Amino acid sequence: MADDLKSISVRERVSEAEWKVRCDLAALYRLVALWGWDDLIFTHISARVPGPEHHFLINPYGQFFGEITASSLVKIDLEGNIVEPTDYFINPAGFTIHSAIHAAREDAKFVLHLHTDNGIAVSATKEGLLPLSQTALTVLPRLAYHEYEGIALDLGERERLVKDLGDKMLMMLWNHGTLAVGETAGQCWLGIYMLERACQIQTLASSQGREHLRMAPIEAQDTVRQQVMAAMGMGAELSWPGCLRKLDRESPGYDS
Secondary structure, three states, X not given: OHHHHHOOOHHHHOOHXXXXXXXXXXXXXXXXXXXXXXXXXXXXXXXXXXXXXXXXXXXXXXXXXHHOOOOOOEEEOOOOOEOOOOOOOOOHHHHHHHHHHHHXXXXXXXXXXXXXXXXHHHHOOOOOOOOOOHHHHHHHHHEEEEOOOOOOOOOOHHHHHHHHHOOOOEEEEOOOEEEEEEOOHHHHHHHHHHHHHHHHHHHHHHOOOHHHOOOOOHHHHHHHHHHHHHOOOHHHHHHHHHHHHHHHHHOOOXXX
């Protein structure tokens, strides 16, 4: 039966809604590669498949992010079982992190986790992300933290991860990296973009010496917090179509 299904293209055997999610998720992988934020094959992005089954899509372990297409994504259930024919398997650590969030957060349709130099550098500091830039101020109201417990192979970590994330959209994994969730691919991408940029700015500023760092005034921090909450989602809606156009020019084929 599996061989029979393999003879039918993925596009033909999934719903329109699932195909749209597949294209958006493949676009996220390609964007991460385009920005130079990939880590060979060792991070992961996932998306919830529309429907009651609580299935989600994740990368085929072994493919570079710049190679991933809508058809190559692997569909699994919340127990980690592969539910569609594929020649690939999945990253166990990716399953631990992503299954936890998809099971607990109905609004977390997309989950994106990175190991960038700047993200890890900030996650390895005592203070975490500091209010040094306007970019950081837009991130801080939505940012949670999770303690490092080792490579995420222990399923018991899922409960603690979800508790630490709470209702936030962004997370700093201490000594590990960054994470973003979103109702849409655009929200997820804009969240990780702003978090990673804030980390980059902090590492650049810190290179001048910690004694030279200037924190934003508390009053300004409060103002930006209110402004960010009021404008949530607008930036993602406006910027995502442009991201897809950029992929069409520079990394075509993600939607195949």
